Ligand SMILES: *[C@@H]1O[C@H](CO)[C@@H](O)[C@H](O)[C@H]1NC(C)=O
Ligand SMILES: *[C@@H]1O[C@H](CO)[C@@H](O)[C@H](O)[C@H]1NC(C)=O
Ligand SMILES: *[C@@H]1O[C@H](CO)[C@@H](O)[C@H](O)[C@H]1NC(C)=O
Ligand SMILES: *[C@@H]1O[C@H](CO)[C@@H](O)[C@H](O)[C@H]1NC(C)=O
């Protein structure tokens with residue numbers, strides 16, 4: 001068949017007068033790719049590993065599977081799938097015998113009701129069989145006869161209800177078995193008979209309620225075991241004793257209410273442990289004391305109110321710790337001491353831990369690359385928070401109550417690549433921050449109440465079409481009413497109104513409870529807001545440069561008691577006229593600690609940026625300037 005195909009190619013190529021030396025490789029390629037004979041609406045090509053592959057993914061296929069149109073002796077990978085809206089309706093039977101090189105067979109989203117007797121008899125080359133997303137309800141041992149070399153069997157997302165003992169007994173080489181999201185309620189004894197080489201087992205999404213240790217006697221080589229959402233409330237620890245080589249254990253989204261401190265005693269090789277989405281109220285002392293190789297621990301979405309001081313004792317290799325969305329209101333610094341050298345990722349989101357305690361914890365784990373503090377009702381961060389975290393690459397502050405964000409916060413973290421400030425209360429951003437944002441590769445700003453008026457949005461509009469990657473893509477106005485829902489990038493400056501049109505005040509007071517961290521912040525902000533509004537109105541009326549200076553002067557004069565804008569304004573201008581001015585050699589933004597000196601005369605403002613309103617944080621450690629929107 002392949003020679004016929006190749007011949008066809010040659011005759012078609014001839015009119016192009018290709019020299020033989022050029023034509024020959026093309027011919028070979030065509031034959032090898034199986035490109036000459038290919039079923040309608042399928043694609044025949046070489047896969048990434050150079051194997052001949054047939055892919056039929058258009059959907060709507062009916063029986064029979066068009067194998068007659070395939071070069072059966074050549075195909076190494078066959079993938080039949082469908083988009084969700086156009087599922088296939090296929091059955092399978094013993095049709096693959098002539099596929100003498102078939103290594104991978106994927107027939108998914110095809111409504112296959114049953115695997116059939118001896119369907120794979122005579123296909124000993126098959127290594128991966130993927131029948132996920134079908135309608136298989138029963139599996140029996142004869143379904144898999146002849147698959148002596150099968151390494152992976154994927155049957156996820158079917159309707160399998162029953163599997164008798166020894167179902168997989170012909171699959172003696174099997175390494176990976178996944179049965180996730182079926183309707184299995186019981187694992188019968190000896191279900192996994194002859195699966196002595198199995199390394200990975202996924203039973204997630206089956207309501208098993210309990211696991212019978214007996215079943216695991218046949219799979220003692222297991223390295224990866226997942227049973228997420230299995231309705232488990234405890235595990236017979238005999239299972240752990242049978243599976244001493246486990247490196248990954250995923251028991252997320254179950255109903256564990258208690259873990260004894262020696263629960264995982266027998267799992268000494270564990271590298272990843274997922275216990276998220278359970279109901280654990282506490283992590284007891286030394287629960288992971290035996291897991292000296294543990295790298296990743298997920299305890300998110302439990303009911304943790306307490307993590308004991310020595311809960312993480314011995315976890316000196318832990319890189320990734322997720323405590324998000326618990327009920328923690330306290331954290332002890334000592335808890336994190338064992339992790340000081342190893343921890344790279346920390347998620348404390350969704351807890352009501354005070355910023356002061358977060359700060360102490362951060363002072364212990366200095367090698368963090370990835371930090372999430374989402375949904376913590378934060379209104380403000382102390383400027384010095386990241387001073388020792390030069391390695392930080394990812395920072396998630398989404399779902400907080402920020403209305404402003406001092407760019408100086410990010411000065412100590414020059415390597416930051418991704419920042420999530422979505423779902424906050426920003427109505428605009430100031431130029432300085434926007435400038436700092438330009439070196440951040442991925443920025444998330446959606447779901448903020450952007451105020452599309454001259455007070456808030458001008459700095460963004462100034463940059464919107466100028467940045468290489470449009471970081472404002474998808475952002476929409478929230479106010480004023482007339483522009484609600486408008487994408488920022490379609491705004492015309494001329495259609496913008498003055499701040500007063502945003503109705504309900506200037507917005508800076510909306511933060512609600514800015515309490516605690518920065519005292520007096522609200523008062524300053526709202527007053528400043530009024531001053532800026534006043535300045536804006538004046539601007540509208542007066543255009544002369546002299547008058548502008550006058551406005552600036554009065555504004556500064558009114559504000560100078562608590563802002564120190566005089567010192568900052570020249571610097572700010574310098575930034576935007578010559579951005580390099582504030583950059584140190586390695587490209588970070590320097591931040592200056594300016595003395596309380598208000599004796600200098602106010603500068604003439606060349607560029608009026610009414611959208612910038614200055615506040616001052618009273619951070620005891622880093623008494624320096626902050627600016628806001
Ligand atoms: C099985 O097929 C599904 C759907 O085509 C695909 O998403 C999945 O990655 C495949 N599994 C394997 C192990 O190749
Ligand atoms: C899946 O199989 C069941 C019987 O096992 C049948 O009732 C149902 O209609 C099938 N689903 C589809 C979408 O064909
Ligand atoms: C912690 O590790 C040390 C040595 O690595 C070991 O002696 C000790 O038993 C471990 N602690 C627990 C609670 O297992
Ligand atoms: C930040 O955290 C929120 C809440 O946990 C999450 O939904 C979002 O995907 C995270 N952002 C990024 C970029 O991962």
Ligand SMILES: *[C@@H]1O[C@H](CO)[C@@H](O)[C@H](O)[C@H]1NC(C)=O
Nearest residue numbers: 461462464465489490491492
């Ligand atoms: C940005 O570009 C779009 C078209 O690409 C244009 O419609 C829009 O007016 C521009 N916005 C600004 C602020 O220049």
